[in-house]
Amino acid sequence: MAGAIIENMSTKKLVIVGVILVLFQVFSFMVGGLIAPSPTTAVPYLATKCVDSVHHNEKSTKWFTPWGPNQCHKIRDFEEATVKKIEANNIVFAVHIPGPKIEMSPWFQFMLVVLQFEIAFKMYNQIDDGAVVTIDVGLAYRDDTFSDWTELAHSVEQRKLSCNFTAVKTFENEGRYYDCNLLPFMELGSVAHKYYLINIRLPVSERKKTNVGIGEIKDIRLVSIHQNGGFTKVWFAMKTFLTPSIFIIMVWYWRRITMMTRPPVLLEKVIFALGISMTFINIPVEWFSIGFNWTWMLLFGDIRQGIFYAMLLSFWIIFCGEHLMDHTERNNFSVYWKQVGPIAFGSFCLFIFDMCERGVQLKNPFFSIWASDVGTELAMAFIVVAGICACLYFLFLCFMVFQVFRNISGKRSSLPAMTKARRLHYEGLIFRFKFLMLVTLACAAVTVIFFIISQVNEGHWHWGEHTVQVNSAFFTGMYGMWNLYVFTLMFLYAPSHKRYGDEQCGGGQGSNSGEDLQLTTTVTHVDGLTEIYKMTGKEAQE
The missing domain is CATH 2.60.120 (Jelly Rolls)
Known part of the structure; x- marks a missing residue:
């Protein structure tokens, strides 16, 4: 049975892909730091x-x-x-x-x-x-x-x-x-x-x-x-370049899924939805603002960002939940309504708050929700509640990641006797999944760190004869990072054409003893570790 690309790609190719992505990430920071002027x-x-x-x-x-x-x-x-x-x-x-x-x-x-x-x-x-x-x-x-x-x-x-x-x-x-x-x-x-x-x-x-x-x-x-005109041109150029990149990988990803004989599972659908939200935020409609007096562009930009971040937060919850093998009910969106519901509600509240500010400014540019005591208290309440919810969400996400790691480690100790090659294959998949989860947390942490740096420094650093615009590097680097993250997810979790057969697991009798199973990192219906858990019976339960 074919699994995801992340399961079947060799370590050498995976390293090459990782190096290429890191180079693109460094380039996105350099574009803002060395080419673009200060954002404002x-x-x-x-x-x-x-x-x-x-x-x-x-x-x-x-x-x-x-x-x-x-x-x-x-x-x-x-x-x-x-x-x-x-x-x-x-x-x-x-x-x-x-x-x-x-x-x-x-x-x-x-x-x-x-x-x-x-x-x-x-x-x-x-x-x-x-x-x-x-x-x-x-x-x-x-x-x-x-x-x-x-x-x-x-x-x-x-x-x-x-x-x-x-x-x-x-x-x-x-x-x-x-x-x-x-x-x-x-x-x-x-x-x-x-x-x-x-x-x-x-x-x-x-x-x-x-x-x-x-x-x-x-x-x-x-x-x-x-906003500086020079920064605007660099920003538009990035969006123009990244839009077809994400769109092409999204079409390729969904085409691979539709080629499967089974229907798409929940995780595949959520990854595809994340790709759609990233494409939506990438589309450079700002080009039209150069020739048209579109005063609603700021509000439209806030809405696009809100949709993407809501989708990203929901994806992380579902991604972790689908890899918790002790859950009997999976591949069902209704299972996650308790976690995704508050995210949707919070996003809707922020949308209402934004409409109360920038929505009114479409008619009256002098309006400010901060001008009155009631408006200030309401705005501060929104900010405080949003901050508390963000902290609680991050703690809950870390708890889910911890649960997944502990779950995988427990199942790995219960693996039945396998050939050495097959055991190494499963251990490699476990390592890749853990690495991907740590990269996810690192992306979120880097975003927060660079945001803090951009607020406390003077806006630029001098590096030899060059001036590095830190704030510009923050904007272009973070924007490039989330595009690369979504690109990587769709690439690695696309169904692979390869099959994990006898040649890969070392051949022999052990290959035909029911070990042709997918691991937890797969997005197919068959969950390898769950099956292994069942195969080990009482030994696994102990």
């Missing part, structure tokens, strides 16, 4: 104070540009506004993105903007506890320096201030600035235009208690973060 760029901006001559009770449809043609009438500070009797409601904070002689590009993929207030300490104008700033903000765009600005979005938002004053609150320290945290401000899912303009108003109303008790705001600073 952060650009700081200081808002320009423009004067709106229209009375604050009237509606102004004018856009205020801080520089270039038709630039606004500017003031240096609020002291100048006081001298010229300019009210706070007639001051507009204007930010032009990008700076002079620079253009934005669709290759930047997205634009995330955070905001920070510069607030001076005044004894008679301090920041109240729980102070909330009301922001009347508009976003416009144009594709040349002469046409009129076109409104892209407009909203009235609230942001809760989180500021600390490190010095003693005395008259001597008046004029010193609070230390205020960055606040979420805006997120665009595409950068389809060359120029963007942000106009911010801070309307003041004593009657409505709007922007009262927020201190003396001196300036507004913004930080715009976008």
Whole structure:
């Protein structure tokens, strides 16, 4: 009976395949570390104070540009506004993105903007506890320096201030600035235009208690973060190359299964589903974002990643469960509903959370679930629950792997008398299976380690004359690693055309004594160790 390729491939060929995969893995890290630039760029901006001559009770449809043609009438500070009797409601904070002689590009993929207030300490104008700033903000765009600005979005938002004053609150320290945290401000899912303009108003109303008790705001600073165009091109190239690779091996894998006389078993179906999810995440639909203003690409990318990770987590559970030979019920998806159900529920909850954030941002790019206390508590609850579930899942997976290892070791000690060649064959299969399980755990561990490294280092290392972009290496390396992992699973677990016959097991009478059986690493219905367990009878039970 033919088993999987992992059972019938010689050790020499298996080593060669392993070396090739390692070389591809190293190459994927090198692509990001040595070729691609840093994944993102952060650009700081200081808002320009423009004067709106229209009375604050009237509606102004004018856009205020801080520089270039038709630039606004500017003031240096609020002291100048006081001298010229300019009210706070007639001051507009204007930010032009990008700076002079620079253009934005669709290759930047997205634009995330955070905001920070510069607030001076005044004894008679301090920041109240729980102070909330009301922001009347508009976003416009144009594709040349002469046409009129076109409104892209407009909203009235609230942001809760989180500021600390490190010095003693005395008259001597008046004029010193609070230390205020960055606040979420805006997120665009595409950068389809060359120029963007942000106009911010801070309307003041004593009657409505709007922007009262927020201190003396001196300036507004913004930080715009976008993906680097060079990294985008490298990322697209990787996806374009890997998509046909995974698709071809997936078609080849399923063709081999359909050639079998038996129907596919559960493990084969799950591996094929994992290949489909990997292909889905690989398809480089991002190429269309260069020519189309698809603002939903960030949300679509999150959905694709969620599907893949949910499928991967479910696969690991089923993979271990199908190799636990003491389980009488296998090859049945309903057996795993207690393990796979929570994964599906957790993935659905994360999808709802993502829709509450990026789904709403499709209509209002200034919306943030972190802007309110309720939203922050809800978001933190999601993060904490997700973290706890991830830890519990990893511990449960390690327990299942331990069970499988202990199960195999127990069965191996109960093997009946066999020829030396056949015993070595089974021992080799056991070693290969254990090695594959350890590689699986190593992939998960490497992902976590590189994620931590990317967060705590400065983003790049200097290696001789070369600069290694660690964050870029993390993205391309992890992406390449999971593609190689799925590729390897489909290749090694595809049905083999070889048959484990007399010549391989050394011939002789022992070859015909019922030992022509598959081991636990096979994906066929016949489970070798289970059969061996039955053959040994009372001896095995003891």
